[in-house]
Amino acid sequence: MGTESASGSSLPFSGKLTAIAIGAVLISLTSTVPYLTLLNAFFFSGVFLAGMAAIYYAVINYQVRLSFSEAFLLGSFSGLAGGMLSETISYLLVVLTGYRPGTESLTLLLDWASGMAAGKPELAEQMRVLAEMEALALAPVQLTFADLLTGMFLAAMFYAPVAGLGGIFMVFRLKRKAAKSRKTS
Numbered sequence: 001m002g003t004e005s006a007s008g009s010s011l012p013f014s015g016k017l018t019a020i021a022i023g024a025v026l027i028s029l030t031s032t033v034p035y036l037t038l039l040n041a042f043f044f045s046g047v048f049l050a051g052m053a054a055i056y057y058a059v060i061n062y063q064v065r066l067s068f069s070e071a072f073l074l075g076s077f078s079g080l081a082g083g084m085l086s087e088t089i090s091y092l093l094v095v096l097t098g099y100r101p102g103t104e105s106l107t108l109l110l111d112w113a114s115g116m117a118a119g120k121p122e123l124a125e126q127m128r129v130l131a132e133m134e135a136l137a138l139a140p141v142q143l144t145f146a147d148l149l150t151g152m153f154l155a156a157m158f159y160a161p162v163a164g165l166g167g168i169f170m171v172f173r174l175k176r177k178a179a180k181s182r183k184t185s
Helices: 013-032 045-062 068-097 103-117 121-138 145-184
Strands: none
Touching (some): 013 045, 013 145, 045 145, 068 145
């Protein structure tokens, strides 16, 4: 805090790139791998964890102290890169194979909701709407390059701040752990 340099962190550029790449790969995995996509169904927790992992890697491997703003920026860059990478992978999967990442997770969540609503006639209208949503989600699509760019923009817009918050949380946890260890020694 008071001892941190004003000129920026001492994390080398290669360390920043590697941390961003780790976060981007983890975001891509939690956004495209079947059933791992469920992590992101709960408040983008897969993206949050990817931001945490990127910062953890940078701090532990390079033994640097990052400020909260540096952690947010580095985590945000990993979210930006991860959003763009996952959208590109998803686009290629849809265009080349017809597979849409996340459909099995959506089906699983809708089946779970249907099981919860079974025998409750007051939820019949909501279940009808969910069934229509599932049919729309599973229908074949034709994507254009503009769809890819729009998806990249939207994913980056949502993933960057969430991964940045994950980075802040990891710095907070590491600083708290370091303070505890100093007190006990």
